[in-house]
Amino acid sequence: MHILLSGIVGSTAYGLAHAGSDIDRLGLFAAPTEQFHGLHRPTESQVTTAPDRTLHEAAKWCRLALSCNPTAAELAWLPAELYEVRTPLGEELIGIRRSFLSERAVRNSYLGYATQQFRKLSSRDPSDETSRRRAAKHARHLVRLVRQGLALHETGELRIRLTDPERVRELGERCADRPELAAGLLADAESRFDRSGVLPAAPDEGPAESWLRRVRLAHLPSPA
Structure with missing residues (x-):
């Protein structure tokens, strides 16, 4: 597993945490590209309770973000100090976050x-x-x-x-x-x-598709 982006979410991020509040973490990872070539797809989500952490595979996170899932989408909009892992590919994803919106x-x-x-x-x-x-x-x-x-x-x-x-x-x-x-x-x-807003009628899937292809290329096995 290669974690590309991860940070602290939930009540801590919202400013609603109190003494005793759990610290929730959310992230996305890239499965090795070769794992997509067999009969079974790699695990798309991993959830643990000690610590409280949810990780989504890159493609699943993109699908959730394109549906504007509130829990998943916030990962790309966190205040900078709440990120714990922020790789170059994770940085690229933050850069295209508006393309997921509709x-x-x-x-x-x-x-x-x-x-x-x-x-x-x-x-x-x-x-x-x-x-x-x-x-x-x-x-x-x-x-x-x-x-x-x-x-x-x-x-x-x-x-x-x-x-x-x-x-x-x-x-x-x-x-x-x-x-x-x-x-x-x-x-x-x-x-x-009901009033007109600033968002497009449909998301722009192009940047997400291009980003995922770069993720898959980056996680191919090295030549022997």
Whole structure:
């Protein structure tokens, strides 16, 4: 395995971490090119819990990024200090990150993930404090996803680190008690997504295709 790009993601990257928060890592790797020539394709994802780390093979990461998967896409938009591995090929990928974006995929992915968080916080048990804490966490993620998705739609930039994490925490607490506030946030986001944004209708797959070919060439076995 050759890790091309890896960094710290999740609550630490967003500015929402607290004492005791897990440190989540995300990365992408290149499988040896010769492994694609047999009956079975190489493993496309590796997930560990000690440490908490997810690694995607380069082609899988590109497919996820072209669908604007929020969890995968943030790897190419991290603040510089959060990268732990940043190879030349990883640097190239950061350089083409905007080519993965498209209007429909951003809307579907970010609103879709935010709606999932709304369903989770709406199913809370008000009499159970643990359930309420989980609801507040879901609400914080809902707020983050809405903000990130709208920023992409309106500016073409993915903002990983929240500028006002304390306000997001406070809003999460209020939404845990009053889910209708979160419903209002979603309704407002849908209205803004209905307006014209800056993203193209479809992603430009050309840069990703060229980059993957360079990755495969770089990881061919050396001549005997």
